[in-house]
Amino acid sequence: MRILKNLEIEESIASKKLMFEESWWEKFDTFTNYFMFLALIVPSILALGSVKSSANSDLEYLLCGSGLFFGLYGFYCKFTEKDLKEIKFNIHKEDAKQRILEYGNKNNYRVSKISNNLIFLNEPTSGYTLGNYEKTIMIFFKNESILYTLIKESARLNVPVLFSQHIIRIDLKKILKKTNKQTKNINKRNGFSSFFLKD
Structure with a gap:
């Protein structure tokens, strides 16, 4: 890393x-x-x-x-x-962290650091350079959004991440999006509560 x-x-x-x-x-x-x-x-x-x-x-x-x-x-x-590019979400912050960790595990990333507001997801780039080098997705957490960037290491030059950053952005947006099932459950709870809390 x-x-x-x-x-x-x-x-x-x-x-x-x-x-x-x-x-x-x-x-x-x-x-x-x-x-x-x-x-x-x-x-x-x-x-x-x-x-x-x-x-x-x-x-x-x-x-x-x-x-x-x-x-x-x-x-x-x-x-x-x-x-740091920003992606907003309308789910709970801890739920967002859990989804990103699951995404990392599913895609065989190495989680190298977890703190209250930061997660690193590392992916080997040894197929492109000599040695054990990695590309890292750095994800910072705010209350209702994440801030992220991709950086890469190599033998001589730490060239920028050119194209995979767009795929990562699509993936992160997708996993942080509230699902229809969650929305239905929220609506059911709200409807149930409003029925018993009517004046």
Whole structure:
């Protein structure tokens, strides 16, 4: 798991941004990632400007445009990596925690830390890099919502999580949604109570 030194839980929740003590390696890693994506963005822009109309120009536009899009998207993902995205829910906070823990167990995540307001779900990324490295879903709890982000560790560069973050968002929204069965039970209880509490 990627180590975030002196992670401030309450401050992170309040600011909706990971608050921790960055080491010189973290700063260098961030700079290197930015440089890597800029090295893809700048040549793509220059190549787009030099494409001339021909039989192959559509393919050239597609290749250069794809490179530009990937570079911009990767830069954006690294830039917003520490931002905590919010998902609101209308169930009890403890129920939300239990559902997320069940989700983690069902999908074979390693739960590495549980506190009152924080859960880490870790997934091995050893299939992509040498060594035992992990991608971590960090989930902070508020009263009626969660704040989360995905971070990744690797051998040399902690590149941002590019695409699986969208799948995780869909999954988290789905498991935190109140089910129809729960709604019916609540309505039944309310109806039962109102029958006996009529004036």
